[in-house]
Amino acid sequence: MSPRFFLSYTGVRLPLQLVEELPEAALRNRNTWFRAEYDAQGTLIRVEKIVYGEVEMTHRYTYDSELRLHEAIVTFADEEPQVMRFSEASA
Numbered sequence: 001m002s003p004r005f006f007l008s009y010t011g012v013r014l015p016l017q018l019v020e021e022l023p024e025a026a027l028r029n030r031n032t033w034f035r036a037e038y039d040a041q042g043t044l045i046r047v048e049k050i051v052y053g054e055v056e057m058t059h060r061y062t063y064d065s066e067l068r069l070h071e072a073i074v075t076f077a078d079e080e081p082q083v084m085r086f087s088e089a090s091a
């Protein structure tokens with residue numbers, strides 16, 4: 001599936017809730033935007049925050065069989081990835 005592009009996100013829960021989808025042509029006029037990848041079922045599996053053409057942050061998501069968030073791996077620039085696992089009760 002082709003990536004989709006967004007201006008921002010809302011909320012503080014994971015996975016990120018992306019807002020204001022942008023056409024790819026609009027990215028030339030932006031310094032900051034989000035690139036999102038979805039699986040064949042339309043579930044968000046990866047988000048990258050792009051700042052001045054560089055990846056500043058990456059989120060990778062995996063889900064359980066009920067499509068509840070199972071794991072999020074968050075990486076900021078050159079830092080070590082942070083792995084967050086979610087139990088059924090907190091997902």
